Amino acid sequence: MTDIKYESKGSLLRPFKALAFLGREPVTEPMGPRPASENYRGFHLNDWEKCIGCGTCKKICDNQAIRMVSIPDLPADPVKGIRAERPAMDYGRCCWCGLCVDLCPTGSLSLSREYVHTCTEEQISSYFILPDPKGMHGQGYEKGWAKTADADLIDLERQPMHQLAPDERTDSFAEVVDGFDPQSALLEASRCIQCGMCHDACPSNMDAPQYIRAIWSDDLEAAIEHIYDTNPLAHVCGRVCTHRCESACSIGIRGKPLSIRWLKRYAMDQVGHDRVRDIVSKRKAPLPDSGKIAIIGAGPAGLTAAYDLALQGFQVTIYEGLPQGGGMTRYGIPEYRLPYNRLDDDIDIITSLGVVIHYDTWVGRDISMTQLEQDNDAVIVANGLHLGRSTRIPGSDHAQVYSAIDLLRKITLGEHFDIPQRAVVIGGGNVAMDIARSLLRLQQRTHGRTDVTVTTLEARDQMMAAADEIEEAEEEGVVIINSRGPRQCTVDKEVLTGLETVHCISVFDAEGRFHPQYDEDDLTLYGADMVVEAIGQAPDNDFLGELLTERLEWVRGRLKIDEEGRTSEPWLWAAGDAVEGPDVIHAIAGGHRVANSIQQHLASLRKASA
Amino acid sequence: MRPENYKSVEHPPSHEYELNFGPNHPGIEGNYALKVKLEGDVVTEAKADGGYLHRGFEKLMETRLWMQNIALVPRICVPDPVPMEVVYSLGVEELGGLEVPARAQWLRVLHLELSRIAAHLFTFGGHAATTGMYSNMFWGVTDRDYVLDLFEQMSGGRVYHMYNVPGGVRRDLPDGFLARVSELLDYLERRLPQYDDLFFANAVFIDRARGTGTLTQEQALSWGVTGPNLRACGLSFDVRRDDPYLVYDQLEFDIPTETAGDALARTLVRRAELIQSIRILRQVIARLPGIDGPIRCPLPNPLAWNVPMGEAYPRVESSKGELCFYLVSTGGDRPHRVHVRGPSSMHAVQVLERLSIGTRIEDVAQTMFSLDACPPEVDR
């Protein structure tokens, strides 16, 4: 290209050169819409199969153009994190920035290559659409702007969690997981898209988005406030919760779900115990004495109910048979997962609200149910599942065959037993992992070497234990043998020699029902001087006494309760593992439920009498 | 400017009148107005009247998340939206200490220079129309449209691309994109001589533009003129070279200047800049394939993004001049303050008001287009 000499501006005729264009083909495009580019940002498409109704698109929309519509026909499953909702777009607001697509956790939302929509005043409702895969006018335009790896704004990776190396942790009961440092906690918390699927999935409906947001805003005391709205066992849940929230987390669909549990733990660890106690104490309204409540069992359910009721001005007394509180979280969960001092902190907060706990007090032995009924306005049974189930295979009555629950309790209580040189554990759940890893630590400490084998009926992918538990157990040296059904505990001259197992072809039938099939020819013997059965737990309901047992209604061996947690006796409520099966967060939810029910019941009684 | 043979006549008082030049006037650029006092057809007083396009951007940006604002910023200047995206992103990156990957920086330069070409072509079209040369307006608009086609392939949008985000860009280029850019540059190079015939070297245009809206160097400096308008007064200043951002310091390009300071000089500077932009783009096309890597640094979740406390005053050279944002963060998820300093804040208001005085009414439009004033940028 040349520069023009503007001193000589050229002939007046020069512009007429443009007349040469007269004969050329015009640049004019044919009438009608041209095909748009491959990543064009046109009208929305939404794959309803992929969409989970999380509403993240609604949150990122800077124009509030997206509204969630609940659609009754659609399947909804809070446990899996699926809502029967789909986004609807207001094209009177949309600016086609595509942030909704880039932030969609599932990748269901995209923009099509369709861009023409006109309507009259009467048809203006056509500006509000419920996108589906067919497009705005059902014309099946191709996808334009859709999710790509480089445009994805969802952080699919977790912040790494530092924990003790396997060889550092096997000789002691020191806590394995370090917990987040402030930086990684902030980063982890900031992955949250606040969809609230975790809230829906949590049995106790913990508002995780709120405390995660508080952590991310570096306002940890606000996080504590939010946590204590729904969970007084924050240290416990911050460490050993079965985190249904994480299974429902919508980031988990394409990536790793948020470490919600560790974030809770981080908030609790960072804010000192005294400060937490101050924060919680402010929640206690100066209420008049509302009544007297007795609770049997200082486990998660009992403690939660006590917390709720104490905040409402009730005089709460807990009767606990064991020397310390926490129930299964203390006597079932090893210290390396939940340090006792953290549990003590949680209990201290509850007792600081005025809750009295009588330890070493067995109801039925030291105080009768009749007494409790007489002295209190309401009684809550939260006795838990403290009896271990046995396979009852031949040889299982040998003295060296233990129940995992009993053994874990012995470890916590510091009771003596002979540490086996070689141990075999039957069971594939978290309790099996707990006892295996505890025995391994004791072996390392006593014998300087470890030999623990876990046999499970289930195949690896069916195992009930949490994936990280399995992984950590194996790191530490626990040998896990899958698909083995226990056949007998071999005893030679009164001495336990091992466990004979048979190959389990399949555990469940096609309909997912328990229907184990064995290959009787495939027998293997695992040598051991101790066999531990960790297959299940049962409640000990003898304390109720025969009379009360007869009066109460039962269902499938458990106390029958209604959805509020009431038993068939008007003064008696039940909660926790004993009625709902073993799970700490369910127990906490049950504690809230009965506390709430009791309050309402007593309030209506007072109203009636007044 | 009055023609040489113009003889001043004593006008009766009725020859003095006020005129609302705009907002609904074909000669005005955008939705903007000048209230002019005329003596005959010579402007004796001019007062800009803005706010017709006021949307309260600065307020709205305080209500939206850092990431959401990427949808808002390009709309501040409609004909040249890309520098807005980039300057905002640069500011957030400075606040957040984000490292923009090399490839993203080159992609941004590609995007910026394409936008500059589009904006200049559009201005040529507009300027031609104000001097009655509609053929050239048709050409300018159509050729700009070919650039918009490239934007559409690159970012999925013709006019508002929302392509730059803090930390990088949103997408990598589609296949074969650079070849298409190259084709377009070839086309534009072929086209420019035709523009010369019709417009730049047109005696009518030169006569009308020469001496219209003349700025002296001192005036330009003192009135805060920047960009091509400043360079048309012989002052070689360009943010790209003198306060470099992105990878402009790795690129070879000249800063064209003219000395006359009038509408013609400004237009010629733009024409020369078009050539420089083509030169920059050729370098980008040559370099870009060799620069691999991510196009965006890892970003926090946009819904939970607290940008660290601080302030930033990023600057870029838009097609119209110096464009700056003043960003203040208090460490929250939204900006505490965003001040948009567009070049047109000066050009379309105080400079235009001053330059209009003494010109004939029919040249006011030309003056405005030659200053490349962008009303939405003034009104925000």
Place this chain on the structure above:
Amino acid sequence: MSKEIKAVRLDEVLGEMEGAVMQRKRPGRIRVDIEADALPTLLQLLKGRAGYLHLSSISCVDWPEDEEFELVYHVWSYETGVLVSAHTRISKQSARYISVYDLYVPAGFFERDIYEMYGLYFEGSPHMEKFILTEWNGPPPMLKSFDTEEFVRDTFDWKEYNPDWLQEIVAKGGGIVE
């Protein structure tokens, strides 16, 4: 560029200004914090002695907790390629300050803008009247105390769409989730 202006080192100018706190933010960016009454003098020195000819902009920031406005004067030296941002704070009580229009012509636009948007009056500024907000009767909109969303909610209604698909869903018991 006018070569007569000698590039006096910025440090010298700042050294003469008592109470001015300088902070180098990055190459080519300097922040100066200064008392309000000394700021015009600083700008005068910057322009007259250090060659800071170009007032890039004046930004105003509302700090509601402090009951103060922060004014930031961004001035640029074409010769040294340095941008100085001079920060000062003005009490909201007085909401008045001195114009620097006689020093920098561009200040006229920015001061009017700040007057409109924040209600901060600049004495001696030539255009202390409305420009953008001529049809606006509310409070200065950029004040943090003005909630634009609340204003919009009180003033405007939203479109009520009622498409067929929505009617069907509502009939089944669904509908828009608020």
Place this chain on the structure above:
Amino acid sequence: MSEEKTFPAIPPAVSTGIACETKKDSFLQRVMDGFAEFCRARSLFILHYCTGCGAIELPPAITSRFDLERLGVSPMVTPRQADILLITGYVSIKTLKRIILTYEQMQGPKYVIGICSCTVNGGMYWNSYATAKQLNEYLPVDMYIAGCMPRPEAVQEGLKQLREKIESGEANSWEDYFKRYDHYLGNQQHLFGDDWHTPTDVIGEARHYDLLGDESLGEHTVRLEKYLQHHQELGLTNVELEPENKELMER
């Protein structure tokens, strides 16, 4: 065109004095009307007023590449000669006043097209204090074109639709402005204040076109009349007050 300030006196209302006869629906009339609509649909002038950012797609639309002249559409610089008022996106309150003034100056039949999201429900400036949110609260709108902003092809489609609508005689929303003037005026007053008025005597025109309907007059037109009356008393203007309004005011 700042109406309050630069118009110290209200110009007199349009009073044609011609009584409009009721249209006879004769065969010839129908043929002639049909022909008129056919022609009208093929010669549409868009008012050259860039109200908002969507206007940036109009130069491409009217120039060579998308050439709207193929549809008989061309820009027009004056409201009096224009048929279509194309509202290109958001309307700031300041612009809205000008839009209404302009609209009232346009001759019927006239058509309003709202393009972009902003004209429908506020668009991306939904929470801005400075923009109006729903255009049809202030003016009757014939056609909307979705997009932010709509591409020239979409504008093309919208104009095609409008053309069909005109040809089939359905594009009558301009009559609605007269028939429901009180409604539109009410919304305008809500936004601009009770002293809002334009130089056009809309009621007079409505009567002229025989489009005065039940909702043409109401509390808002009364408010307008009161305001004008006040000005008249001050000798600022000379307006013949509407007899209907007088009745309404007495009530």
Place this chain on the structure above:
Amino acid sequence: MSDDTTPREGHSGYERLRGTKSIAEILETAMSFERSAQTFYEDLVDRVSKPMRALVKELAEEEAGHYAAFMALKADPAVQQQIGEQVQIPPSDHRFSDYIHLPALPDKPDDQSILQYALGREHAAMEQYQSLASEVPPGPLQDTFRFLAQEELEHKKELEKRYYEVVHSGGV
């Protein structure tokens, strides 16, 4: 408790017993099997504590239903014609018979032992009815055995599921 009560499938390791019985005999055995079970569970109801009682009652009702099915079958004229025919004795017969005579349960049975016992019974009965269904000629008799085998299988699965829930308590 004998090892046989453990639920298992497959026939390897078992000696196939050969022999024949008349249909009348088979029906008698089956009816006494169901009858004995019914009485057994009915007696058990009072021996177990309340939490287990519902389970035992359910089991008793189940068996009573089967018994009623045989009563109806016997009254069927079509069966009356075949009743004297000899058919092969199924190999599972001995286990089947065991359950008629040997109610092996501890004195104070808990839910686990009741379930284990019931599972063993269901399994033996299912095998027995399956075999018989393949031996007898087509007709109402075969249909009934098929039906009963299916019933027992379904019931067994139901019990297995419950066993899993109760004993493995959700698998911790």
